Amino acid sequence: MSNAVVQDTRPPASAPRKGSLSRRGLPRWAGAAFGAAGIALGCGIGLVFGLDSKVQWGLISAILFVLISYVATSVVENKRQAKDRVATSLVWVCFILALVPLVSLLWTTIKRGSKALSGDFLSHSMNGVTGFEPGGGVYHALIGTLEQVGIATVISAPLGLLTAVYLVEYGKGALAKAVTFFVDVMTGIPSIVAGLFILTLMLMFELKPSGFMGSLALSILMMPVVVRSTEEMLKLVPNELREASLALGVPKWRTILKVVLPTAIGGITTGVMLAIARIAGETAPIMLLVFGSQLINTNPFDGAQSSLPFYIWEQYRVGSDASYDRGWAAALVLIAFVMILNLVARGIARWKAPKTGR
């Protein structure tokens, strides 16, 4: 019954429109055109009213873009299409909005960082250089970062790997569930809290600040990240491989060492490198535990050290032009370090991806 009714009413409803299939619609490039119009109008308004802030120009353009899309589409097409168009344009605006800070940040760092960056900058410490005069460099901070991050990796990579192996290969029951949950929660520990924890140990056992204390805090931050990424990778290893090995009579621990880990090694390496990239930029624990130093100290177990992020913070606090230049240059070094680690890590992931991955 109802079918018949529907079929009866439909043709008259669509009949007034010319040609049943060719509804009036905007061309495909309409979205881009609206965008261009919005930006042009936004800039025009900004110029005419003499608005100083480029942020306002951008916001006005974005709002105009969305409005134009809505009005044009609801006139030419219909309300539903107009809503769809608005959603599309909003999503585009969101995306561009997110790109602005990233581009600005990278651009500023490169532009202002390249001013003070030189061979001297990389190979000298701040020994004898006061904050207000130009000169000096990051050599001591580079050494500090490399040593602290290295020690943190040596501590947390094996622990994280073993924990992940436990969770994937052995873990059943309450313990495994608890570990999984707390690993997840631990990824969210603020770095300053990790620093404070090591600080309480330092106060209780009357230890001196040193690079090693900093690495302990860093390894607390690094471990859960390594566990999570390794876990994901081990889960990707097909069960057939394990079964085949076990069926040949290989003990489980050898299966894990010789079959499971080698299969997932690419992903595991990637995970560890991403974790390194993440802790290399941590400032707060270093500030509490390593104290910072202007001199070259190659011994991470004795005496204050510096580190790249801490160096940036120090230079920012001095607040002179020369120190800002140094700060930006160090930021450029740090960002390059982190980005290169990231790129290489993801390269390895792609190159060594397990065959099951798409």
Place this chain on the structure above:
Amino acid sequence: MASITTNTPPPPAAPAPALRRKSTGRAGDKVFLGLSRGSGILLLVLMASIAIFLSVRAGMAISKDEGNFLTTFDWDPAAQKPVFGIAVLLFGTVVSSIIAMVIAVPIAVGIALFISHYAPRKLAAPLAYVVDLLAAVPSIIYGIWGALVLVPYLEGLNSWLDEYLGWTYVFEKTEVGVARSLFTVGILLAIMILPIVTSVSREVFLQVPRMNEEAALALGATRWEVIRMSVLPFGRSGIISASMLGLGRALGETMAVATVLSPSYLISLHLLNPGGGTFAQNIAAKFDEANQLGRDALIASGLVLFVLTLLVNGAARLIIARRKEYSGANA
């Protein structure tokens, strides 16, 4: 070696369970299981000892506090009568994080939708990668960028907000000064938590059953209707937990706040006025000059921050755990 030893046990052991027990009873297996379980347990011990050690030192500090730890505005543990409290810090932390959430979550959901449903196929993967790169930028660099680039830029926006939205009280700027306010901190934090919220939401959106979307499309729905009817309902819990993960990050952020904010021990709802403070920022700012009691006091405030992030993150994880398939831990 190994294969020889494995060949021997089966003959005597007839039933299957017994066979399995024998095969894991070897020394190598025991050692390996012990090691891996041990490191798992170590992780739990670590979490517990963080809580215990911080509580002990915090208790020592609070017992010497002459004011009320929860309601005092001042932070002066070095005085004759040490007085310190977390009221201002709690307010600043919560307010700046909420501002960050309000700004970041809709935009992050937009970007996630853009990557999962709107972007041209070839662009989607590189774009997702760019968003992940945003997450890799160290927070201290966000900090100096925020202080030296963003703050001057926001001056115009601030005076605009003050002029047209000043009647809301919240956006009224009563003090003259640069934009080193909780509002600016909120914007910077929003930029910093965008990547994690985006990548977790994106993972969820990609898991919407294809059938649901195609059914909606087949019924003549526009792309927005598909998203509203099938993608967003499916991804709601994912979006909630993604935002809570972002909130956890924002609560504990240290360097970006320490560089941008010009702190003061006042609670004011005039968000554009410079001033206020957060837990992490206060620790960073006060640590250098702190004496023994001062450090313990900072540890006490750190404990509050720890509990706060623990609650937020735990809740987020519990929501995620209901759907095992996705987790944002590697984001």
